Amino acid sequence: MSTVIDRSTRAHLTASGVHVARGGRPVLTGVDLTVSAGERLGVVGENGRGKTTLLQVLAGTLVPDAGSVHRAGTVGVADQEIPVADGRTVGELIDVELAGVRAILRRFETAVADLAAEQPGAEQRYADALAAAEAVDAWDADRRVDLSLAALGAVDDRSRRLDTLSVGQRYRIRLACLLGARHDLLLLDEPTNHLDAGGLDHLTARLREHAGRVVLVSHDRALLADVATAVLDLDPTSDGRPRTYAGGFAGYREGHRAERERWAAEHREQQRERQRLSDDLSAAQNRLSTGWRPDKGTGKHTRATRAPALVRAVHRRRADLEAHAVTAPEPPLRFSAPPLPALPGATLLDAVDVTVAGRLDRPQSLALSSGDRLVVTGPNGSGKSSLLAALAGRIEPGTGRVHRSRSARVGILAQESPPASRQRALDVYDAAVGRLVTAGRIAEGDVVPLGALGLLTGRDARRPVAELSVGQQRRLDLAVLLAARPHVVLLDEPTNHLSIALVDELTEAVRATPAAVVIATHDRQLLRDTGEWPRLAL
Structure with a gap:
């Protein structure tokens, strides 16, 4: 059987x-x-x-x-x-x-x-x-x-x-x-x-x-x-x-926070212990250096003969502390969005009856001014990416028109990164910034160093783009977008590949910026976080 x-x-x-x-x-x-x-x-x-x-x-x-x-x-x-x-x-x-x-x-x-x-x-x-x-x-x-x-x-x-x-x-x-x-x-x-x-x-x-x-x-x-x-x-x-x-994701959130706090507390306590040992060693060495020539008197002589032992004891305690050293918690990258400009009173972008052959069938119209917010939703294949690409000027609409103010800079974070090269990430960023300055799109004084954005560590910025993870390549894309200091920010599935912490920080930044922001997304948490924004359903 x-x-x-x-x-x-x-x-x-x-x-x-x-x-x-x-x-x-x-x-x-x-x-x-x-x-x-x-x-x-x-x-x-x-x-x-x-x-x-x-x-x-x-x-x-x-x-x-x-x-x-x-x-x-x-x-x-x-x-x-x-x-x-x-x-x-x-x-x-x-x-x-x-x-x-x-x-x-x-x-x-x-x-x-x-x-x-x-x-x-x-x-x-x-x-x-x-x-x-x-x-x-x-x-x-x-x-x-x-x-x-x-x-x-x-x-x-x-x-x-x-x-x-x-x-x-x-x-x-x-x-x-x-x-x-x-x-x-x-x-x-x-x-x-x-x-x-x-x-x-x-x-x-x-x-x-x-x-x-x-x-x-x-x-x-x-x-x-x-x-x-x-x-x-x-x-x-x-x-x-x-x-x-x-305990699932909620257990992770709580546990991760507690782990960071515990680590930081242990490091602070060890730093205090190091300072105490340093003070004890300094005091013992002072007693040792002044104790070899004591004034007459038994008590002072006794203290002098004890001083070398005290120094050795402090050295042992410090060696034990070094053997069990707690490193400082590695500070996580913190995204620091540069201030984006506003053009009050102007229509930055105006689209009328836009379609894209084979990709965006239903005509779409919208107008954006500084501070405007818009979330574009719809099933796969409904044309969200095509609409954003048309607004950014990356593709021409099949019908309708898109008018972008001459004074307005429009930037887009596409859903997929460009093919990865062997160039260093820092060189890719500097080249993009250099083109913007040469074309007169941004002033020399508006240039933000890559490291100041908190998107890539110094080590990763010096690595070839092809050696970066997909998420790190997308961080580079975001850096290049922000370097242009756009008046209109178009984000196509911005949570793809980005870490949880960066998504939270990016969400906070786009909620606060005076620039106009359009987001195309399926991300359920991002949709909740932007629940009060106007919606365009394709």
Whole structure:
């Protein structure tokens, strides 16, 4: 008699002491984690902390420099970027992602044939194959993929070539496949970046009901709050090792704050102890230097002979303190938005009946003055990015017109970064600023050094752009936008790839700026934070 084994309880994921360095720079240090049945681990941290690297280690595509990873069961991975082979189609990608399910069905069909032929051991093989197929409901996998393709707004034409699709479309197809395959372990990197409201609801529901394990790298605050059962924080700690917080996203928020406060308190106490030891050492040395030539009298002579012992004792205490030194908490990057200008009384941008062929079908009209706010919403494919690109002058409208005041500077943060070069980030920024000054768009005195914006550390600013994480590249894009001191700020999905702390700081900055601001977003928390802003639904 065969015993059916529940795959969700058999599968597991553990990592112990994982270290990864790149170019001599530690990326991951001492990562330990265990993900059990039904758990959904969120992974957070500032841009460049190694979140994507950790997923690669957990998936087995990157071997760590030290430490170990153990996983059992099937693994589904959704990377931020999906390579596209020439001529590969949507159907071929679906077949690749459902290869495990297809193999289970082939084993079942073989077992059925063996059973019909009365082969020796066929009954056991049939029972095992049936249990494996039922565990993932293999017969329904293609239907589940089709449902997810529809819910995520992805292309479902299996003959369509992948290289004709956008990055977001390819990602949504991959995600639909993973949700349909019912893998034991899902490793997802920023899965909400390319989803609209309907897709976000579908993803949230599927993850919450997933019986296996989920490791989720995300900056989406709403998704983490709705889905994560625990959070791994890769930001620096007092002992240099990452922290895992129970209690979901709320538990992480509270735990992270308490950890920073505790670390800072320990450092302050050690600094006070250092000062006490320094004072004691100074006093003992003074007694020693003046005590070798004491006045006549037994008491003073006794004090002089004790002085060397006191000095040695203070030295021992100071050496012990150095051996257990608590480093100062690494100050996090703090975004400092430069003051953006206003042009009171002027219409900065005026769009009338704008359409973009094949992308924005319904004519749209709007007018912006300094201080105006607007949130553009709508499902994927409704034309939000195309409208912002037309407003910025990056594409010409098919019909209608866009008038931009000659005095107004219009800047846009596009949804995707330009192709990464081998130029240093600092050089890219300085070149962009130099072009603005040369063209007379900004004055020399208005130039803000890259380091003053709090978007990249000095070390990262000196690295080639191609070596920066996707989030760090987007920070550079934001820096270049702000360097132009725009009167109109157009932000296309501004929370994509940016850290949670930076999103909070950016939200605060755009709420306060006197410039006009237009945001196109699906981010549920950002929509809540800008709830009082006017809406343009496409």
